[in-house]
Amino acid sequence: MRNVRSVLLVLLGLAACVQVKAQKVITTFPANLSREVNPDTRLILTFPGNFKLHNKGQIRIYDASNDELVDMLDMSIPPGPRNTRTPAPYDSMVYNSYGDKMYSVKEPDTSSAHIYQKNYIGGNLESDAFHFYPVIVRGNSAIICPHNNKLKYNKVYYVRIGPDVFSSDEGTFNGFKGKKDWVFTTKVQAPSLVAESYVVSADGQGDFSTVQAAVDFIPEVNPKRKIIRIKNGVYDEIVYFRNKENITFAGEDREKVIVNYANNGVFNTRLMSADPALSKGSHSLRAVFAVHNSNGIHLSNLTLRSLGEKPAQAEALLVIGKKIIVNNVNIEGSGDALQATGTIYVKDSKIQGFGDNVLGYGAVFFDKCDFVSTFGPHLWVRNTQANHGNVLLNCTLRTIGDVETTIARAPNSNGFSYPFVEAVLIDCKLEGIVPEGWGKVADVTKDIRYWEYNSTTLDGKPVDISKRHPASRQLDLEKDAKLIENYRNPAYILDGWMPDIPQSLSQYLRK
Secondary structure, X not given: OHHHHHHHHHHHHHHHXXXXXXXXXXXXXXXXXXXXXXXXXXXXXXXXXXXXXXXXXXXXXXXXXXXXXXXXXXXXXXXXXXXXXOOOOOOOXXXXXXXXXXXXXXXXXXOOOOOOOOEEOOOOOHHHEEOOOOEEEEOOEEEEXXXXXXXXXXXXXXXXXXXXXXXXXXXXXXXXXXXXXXXXXXXXXXXOOOOOEEEEOXXXXXXXXXXXXXXXXXXXXXXXXXXXXXXXXXEEOOEEEEOOEEEEEEEOOOOOEEEEEOOOOOOOOOOOOOOHHHOOOOOOOOOOEEEEEEEEEEEEEEEEEEOOOOOEOOOOEEEEEEEEEEEEEEEXXXXXOEEEEEEEEEEOOEEEEOOOOEEEOOEEEEEOOEEEEOOOOOEEEOOOOOOOOEEEEOOEEEEOOOOOEOOEEOOOEOOEOOOOOEEEEEOOEEOOXXXXXXXXXXXXXXXXXXXXXXXXXXXOOEOOOOOOOOOEEEOOOOOOHHHHHHHOOHHHHOXXXXXXXXXXXXXXXXX
């Protein structure tokens, strides 16, 4: 009996050793020999312990049917110009001699000649070229991001990873050299174009794995609204599209659907003209989620976040278009938060940044929103006489810590002034606002609308307005009754358009 017990103990010990060794295996997603994989999938290596990503070596994806190279990530190429003020949380690439210069992305379309990584987002024109991170490090996982639209449906692919791309503390990873180390098969066909809704899920269980692939799939001419339902998860991607219509992005949970990226105005450089009439269709590349020249776009129930610890020009959301609805969304910028041009309605949302939290040229109506600033102005309004500016109804404006800031500013910008700037607050609660309330204005102030009605503290007490900026005006309930009534009405501000928000987003999530 003693011998049997000894043998059992030895076997249990061996099993424990096998289990420990098994735990040290590097896992892949999708798993080797997986089928029904979305072509837009992220390829994920999960190491059993600490690992390092190096700035050398290549990751290659091949078509197994003919051994054709379909995509390559050259790790010797830096992701993009580095903003030393706002280091990316997953930035482990080495920049060395490239320094912090700001480069255009208009370099030859070959990885060997391109000074930085290059990915086409939202199309294949030169204006769609963005710098990007080919590999994102999060914890003990390496998220490999193939170039957009390289993988196709009904294909078998195998992945090769050079031995010098990663190193592991376990010393167990020497790359993938063969054709059978990491193989997967994509779905036979794409979803139906006539479907009313599509599911995006980071775990690969939806119609798409990325938000960008879902919106790319919907054609520009789209008269009947389509719903992109986004499941809970973290989506590390820049989302950009133009000339789209009638699309709703509906997240499963506002706090658990997170679209984020370490993008900013140094990493991706192409600025809009100071005057929208002179922009000639150009757009900024520095935002995380950008809607350009699109109409009837709705965003609901999600978080948009620009990653970075210090201020940079890096909006979480940029929208240029008509009849845009942003409802129940966290807009968290690393620097600026929201840039808005057109007719935009924002409801029950948080706009948080480091200053100039909202900028742009459009008519924007904010209803029951929470504005949070670290130190800079909440608004930098640039509307012209042709349209209204920013109107805040039942909103809260506050700061973090002991910081005081201004409600809005309207200084000259690159030689352009804004004498008709409009920023109107109705029934808002203020905290952390300087006594004068408003910041800089253009030289001519007679047409500026820095207006307030019934501003209170967070606990409902009237705000001391005795030192308000001389260009501002306090509206009177009796004398300005009609004016106050008009500014409570979104249609008055948004060129006659009255936004219609569904009673419940759950109808989208159940389908």
